[in-house]
Amino acid sequence: MSSAATSDAGISDAVAHLRALLGDRLHEPGDPGFAAATTLWNAAVDRAPALVARCLDAEEVAEAVRIAARCRLPVSVLSGGHDWAGRALRDGGLVLDLTGMRAVRVDPAAATVTAAGGATAADLVTAAAAHDLVVATGTVRGVGMAGLTLAGGYGPLCGRFGLALDNLLGAEVVLADGRRVSADPDHDAELYWALRGGGGNFGVVTELRFRAHRLPAVLAGMIIFALAEAPAVLRGYSALLAEAPDELTVMTGFLPGPTGEPVAFLCPFYSGPDLDAGRPWVDRLRALGTPLVDQVGPLPYAEALRMFDGGMVDGNHYLLRTRWLPALGGGAVAALVDAAQRISSPFSAVAVHHFHGAASRVRPADTAFGLRADHLLVEVIAVWEPGGAVEPHRDWADGLSAALAPYALPGGYPNLLAPEEPDRVRLAYGANWERLSRAKRRYDPDDLITAVPTLPPSAHAG
Incomplete structure (x- = not known):
């Protein structure tokens, strides 16, 4: 189903039924609440949905979906609104806004x-x-x-x-x-x-x-190093991960620094029952360079997550790229450091996520998620202020993605892949792809609902 399939009469019919259901919680273009209802975290998103339905319970959602299906109105879902590519807003479609359903x-x-x-x-x-x-x-x-x-x-x-x-x-x-x-x-x-x-x-x-x-608590925090120390820090990080127990998951990458130059970071989370057992691991991470900041300590998990609250500001423009790496070898380290040295914006960042332990012991066929071997997820986050040209930032993100490609696994994390990368979405699921395609045909044969990842038309044709 595409937005072109929806006639003006279909939209008018949907408005009449949805207005009776939701009252002023239905937003149309031109309504006072429509602009706010279609504003996402990523201000670069430019989509034009036909309607936004703010639902407050499951039965309202169900009736809204029934109305959309009768009126041939494609549906997207707005939950947290953090999909950088804006797939929560479907052009010409009905947005089901669930942000009021947070119990x-x-x-x-x-x-x-x-x-x-x-x-x-x-x-x-x-x-x-x-x-x-x-x-x-x-x-x-x-x-x-x-x-x-x-x-x-x-x-x-x-x-x-x-x-x-x-x-x-x-x-x-x-x-x-x-x-x-x-x-x-x-x-x-x-x-x-x-x-x-x-x-x-x-x-x-x-x-x-x-x-x-x-x-009750985790041993967690930030250890930050000067950019010049990044090669040694990343090499040492790679070596340490080969020995890390399940209880230790460590992020790394580059964050904006106070002078405008990026800084390298390590962010350990040790979640074992005895936090003291995690301290030698943290000491090894500290010893990979000369920390500029060292804020690791015992924290409730809810408080530890606040470390990243201010990192990505609502209203900036964002463009993401991603790669899966089996390990962080010399070529990948060089590519990451080179990208940090050539960063196109003082707001941009690179995050490397650590996949291992319990996550890697799930059999690939047991869930639709396609990669269960130990690996690293590289998240390339280009950020710039509204009004700036997109090209330098796209070139920077695409350049790093291309530089990592020779060292990468097929596919990539579906939550971060761009809509123009359907081939990588398919590769991400590997042997699970055909079963996933059958499930799409079974549960949504008319392609009413779009989501992350967006399954390409070939996945649910027939």
């Missing part, structure tokens, strides 16, 4: 956390912290847990507890025909499989239930 319930006895479809990582970790529980999240508190989880969910607890999707126990989903269903190991196991890695392409997820873990 979180914690069951301490069962060690589970249940969250509505618009809840952010901050919502979950704040609620869980009251019970000394944690949920496996990404590194940024403001990201929606649904979008993060459905396509992967790399994070600081990856080694000990796996990806966010590995901790998804079940979900409530509105399918493309408007039916509300449960997906878990005992109810629609095929949908449950597809949701864990295949994104939101199979329905609108209105509730997620996560396994929680008792973890």
Whole structure:
């Protein structure tokens, strides 16, 4: 289904029915709330949806989907709004805005956390912290847990507890025909499989239930080095990862520095029951250079995640590129350092995420997520202020991606791949691709719903 398939009469019909359902929570172009309802974290996104429906419960979502299907109005879902490519806003389509659905319930006895479809990582970790529980999240508190989880969910607890999707126990989903269903190991196991890695392409997820873990504190923080020390720091980081236990997950990369020159960083999270056992590992990381900043210490997990709160400001322009690396060898180190030295903006960054331990012990066929070998995820984040030319920043990000390509694995993390990279999306799923394609045809045969990753037309044709 494309926006071209929607007639003016279809949109008018949808407006009439949605207005009766939602009242002033339906936004049309020209309405006072429409601009705010279609403003994302990435101000570079320029999309023109036909309507925005702000839903407050699953039955409203289901009825909105039924209306969209009858009116041939394509659907996208706005949850956390942190998809850099703007796929939450579908040109000519209906945006289901779930940002008002953020309720979180914690069951301490069962060690589970249940969250509505618009809840952010901050919502979950704040609620869980009251019970000394944690949920496996990404590194940024403001990201929606649904979008993060459905396509992967790399994070600081990856080694000990796996990806966010590995901790998804079940979900409530509105399918493309408007039916509300449960997906878990005992109810629609095929949908449950597809949701864990295949994104939101199979329905609108209105509730997620996560396994929680008792973890009063982590040993975490930032160790920052001058750019000149980056080659030695990255080489030492690579060597240390080969020995790291499950309890230690370490990010690295480059962040904006106070003088405008990037700085290299290491960000360890040690999540073992005895935090003192993590201190020798942190000491080894410190010894890789002469730290300019050393702020590692015991912290509640919810507080440790605040380290990245100010890193990516709403309203700037963003462009992302990504590669999967099997290891950080000499060629990849040289490419990363060279890119940091030639950075096109003082706001840009590179983050290298560590995938190992519990996440790598899941069998590839058990979830839709396609890569279960130990690896590093490189996230190239080009950032510039509104009004600036895009070309220097695109060239910088594309240049680093190309320089890393000879050392990279096929595909890449679907949550970060660009819409113009459908071949890499397919490669990312490997042997799971055909099963995922069948699931798309089964649950959304008319391609009503778009999500991250956007499955290319060949995935659900026929």
